[in-house]
Amino acid sequence: MTDVKRQADTSAKRRKPSMVRLVGLTVLSISLLGLTWLIVHKRLPKPAPQDVQDSGMVIIRQITATVANSTWGGTQRAQELLKTIDSAMQDNRIVFTNDIDDSGLTVRGTKGKKCIYIKVVISDSGDFQHHPPGLLCDVLFHEALHAWTIEPNCIEQECDAFVAGMDAVCVFENRLRPKIFHVEGRPIGNFVIDKYPELKRNPDYKPMALDTDWLVAQTGLPSITQ
Numbered sequence: 001m002t003d004v005k006r007q008a009d010t011s012a013k014r015r016k017p018s019m020v021r022l023v024g025l026t027v028l029s030i031s032l033l034g035l036t037w038l039i040v041h042k043r044l045p046k047p048a049p050q051d052v053q054d055s056g057m058v059i060i061r062q063i064t065a066t067v068a069n070s071t072w073g074g075t076q077r078a079q080e081l082l083k084t085i086d087s088a089m090q091d092n093r094i095v096f097t098n099d100i101d102d103s104g105l106t107v108r109g110t111k112g113k114k115c116i117y118i119k120v121v122i123s124d125s126g127d128f129q130h131h132p133p134g135l136l137c138d139v140l141f142h143e144a145l146h147a148w149t150i151e152p153n154c155i156e157q158e159c160d161a162f163v164a165g166m167d168a169v170c171v172f173e174n175r176l177r178p179k180i181f182h183v184e185g186r187p188i189g190n191f192v193i194d195k196y197p198e199l200k201r202n203p204d205y206k207p208m209a210l211d212t213d214w215l216v217a218q219t220g221l222p223s224i225t226q
Contacts, residue, residue: 044109045099045117052120052128056096057089059130063137063172070171077209081141081164084148088116093147094140096120098128104139106146114147116140134173141168145208156205156212158192159219164208180220187220 047053067073068082088094093115100119109115118139120128130136142165149157163181170177183191192199207215215221 044107044115045095045097045105048096048098048120048128052096052130056118056120056130056136057094059133059136060085060089060094060140063133063140063168067137067141067168067171072167072171075209077164078167080148080208081144081168084144085140088114088144088147094118096128096130098122103131103135104143106143116143116147118143134169137172138165138169141165148208151202151205153199154202154205155189155192155196155199156202156207156215156221158196158199159188159221160205160207160215162188162192163215163218179217181218189216189219189221192219193222 064082064085067078070078072078073082085094091113093109093113095115095117096119097117098120100117103119105117106114107117118131118136120130123129131139142161145161145164146153146157151157162183166181167177169175181188186194205212216223
């Protein structure tokens, strides 16, 4: 198992100004349609071994501590996300797995609460490897927003989740926050609409701790009438 501290040091050496954009490009693979996954597989994803869970939680605690100690970490939105993550950790509802294709997945577990699954990869030597901390941060906060809401997924919620993950990365990697987040050269709103044609618009969706005008401003999300 790769040493957690060594992973963090290696990630720090590789940080580049485009880290937020690169993380967004990787996280774009997250479908987050947990119900679809359960219908297809008829089971929950299989957890990785316990040592992988333990080392992953060490990284998560490092991430959440960094975010919590930031200016953004004191906002109501960040506090809600951090509480969601902490609650999931306490209930063992954050699970590292190699059993999913996407970087992350949120599904309702056997006890009725949402579980956050985070992808680990298996190296050529057969070892489990975590995402670099920056990417894990993005996946974690993206998924936390989906775990927080009780509403079915929609275009607006997906945009909200992308912003949550990218905001956390800006803090964790000490990056300058853009006025509008982009993925693949497009505002998040346009990207999500194109990437997830199965998702519907929900004009009544309420972004976490903020309002719809804020979400539109952050993502460039077109109005429903456009």
